[in-house]
Amino acid sequence: MLSIKFSVLPLLEARKRVSHTVLARRYLSSTSTPILLPDAHAHIHNTPCPPTALSTCEAPKICVMGTHLHDWPVVERLSQQHPNRIVPGFGLHPWFFSESALESTTSTHAFTLLTQYLHRNPTAVVGEVGLDRSIIRPKLPTISRFCPSMDHQIDVFTQCLQIASQLNRKVSIHSVRSPGIIFEILRRMENPPRRITMHSWAGEPALVRSFVKLKGVETYFGVSLKQALTGKFTERVAALPEDRILLESGADAVGDVDDKLRKICGLVAESKGWTVQETAERSSKNLKAFLAET
Numbered sequence: 001m002l003s004i005k006f007s008v009l010p011l012l013e014a015r016k017r018v019s020h021t022v023l024a025r026r027y028l029s030s031t032s033t034p035i036l037l038p039d040a041h042a043h044i045h046n047t048p049c050p051p052t053a054l055s056t057c058e059a060p061k062i063c064v065m066g067t068h069l070h071d072w073p074v075v076e077r078l079s080q081q082h083p084n085r086i087v088p089g090f091g092l093h094p095w096f097f098s099e100s101a102l103e104s105t106t107s108t109h110a111f112t113l114l115t116q117y118l119h120r121n122p123t124a125v126v127g128e129v130g131l132d133r134s135i136i137r138p139k140l141p142t143i144s145r146f147c148p149s150m151d152h153q154i155d156v157f158t159q160c161l162q163i164a165s166q167l168n169r170k171v172s173i174h175s176v177r178s179p180g181i182i183f184e185i186l187r188r189m190e191n192p193p194r195r196i197t198m199h200s201w202a203g204e205p206a207l208v209r210s211f212v213k214l215k216g217v218e219t220y221f222g223v224s225l226k227q228a229l230t231g232k233f234t235e236r237v238a239a240l241p242e243d244r245i246l247l248e249s250g251a252d253a254v255g256d257v258d259d260k261l262r263k264i265c266g267l268v269a270e271s272k273g274w275t276v277q278e279t280a281e282r283s284s285k286n287l288k289a290f291l292a293e294t
C-alpha cells in the first residue's frame with residue numbers, strides 16, 4: 001500500500017500540477033471520508049478470506065473475478081457466503097492457459113463447466129477473459145511458460161463471449177495491447193454480449209468513442225491504480241463518458257479493497273474535475289447499470 005502511495009504522488013508532481021497534487025494528496029491520505037465505493041474488479045479470493053473478513057470492508061459490492069478452472073469454486077463459495085455483496089465472475093484469463101501446458105482449459109470441458117457455473121450462479125458475470133499481446137513476446141521470463149498464441153487466445157475469448165451472449169451475462173475484459181482486436185471481434189459478432197467492461201482501461205480517446213458507438217454493446221471502462229502509474233492517465237480518464245466509468249481495486253486481498261478504491265476515486269475525481277462524493281455516486285450508479293438484469 002505504501003509503495004503505491006509514494007509512487008503515485010511523484011508522478012503527479014512530475015506533471016507540475018502543484019494544486020492538484022495537494023488535492024490528490026488529501027484524497028489519497030484520507031481514510032475517514034464516509035463514502036461507499038463499489039468495486040467493479042477484484043481478485044480477493046487470491047488470499048485466504050475467512051467469512052468474517054468482509055465485515056471490516058466498506059465496499060458495498062465487490063465483483064470478484066475468477067481466472068481459471070481451479071479458482072472458480074473459491075469464487076463461488078465466497079459469493080454464496082456473501083450473496084448481497086459479492087458478484088462472482090468466472091472466466092479463462094489468457095495468463096492461465098496455453099495450448100500445450102493447460103490443455104484442460106482448451107477442451108470442451110472448460111466451456112461446459114463455465115456454462116454450468118453460470119447457470120448455477122444467476123448473478124455471475126463472465127470474467128475475467130480477454131487478450132494479452134504482451135505475453136506472446138518471448139522475453140518475459142516470469143510468465144513465459146503461459147504463452148498462448150494470439151490465435152489461441154482469440155479462440156478461447158470468442159467462445160467465452162458467445163457463452164456470455166447466449167446466457168445474457170455481462171463480461172469483464174482484460175486487454176493488453178489488444179483493444180483494437182477486441183473491438184473487431186465484438187463488431188463482427190452477430191449477437192455480442194449486451195454489456196462489457198474494458199477492465200483497467202488504457203486505450204486512446206479515439207478508441208473510447210469507437211467502443212461507445214459499438215452496435216448492440218454497452219461498453220463500460222474500468223479505472224484502476226495500475227493505469228494511474230502510467231503516462232496519459234489524466235487525459236485517458238478525462239475522455240471517458242461519465243456514465244461509463246467504473247472504479248476497480250484489482251485487489252488480491254479483501255483488506256486492500258477500500259484503500260485502493262479511495263485512491264483511484266481521488267485520482268478519477270481529479271482527472272474529471274468532480275468531487276470525491278460525485279465520483280463515488282457516479283461510479284455506484286454506473287456499476288448498478290452495468291449489472292442490471294435488463
Ligand SMILES: [Zn+2]
Nearest residue numbers: 041043065128
Ligand atoms: Zn483482473
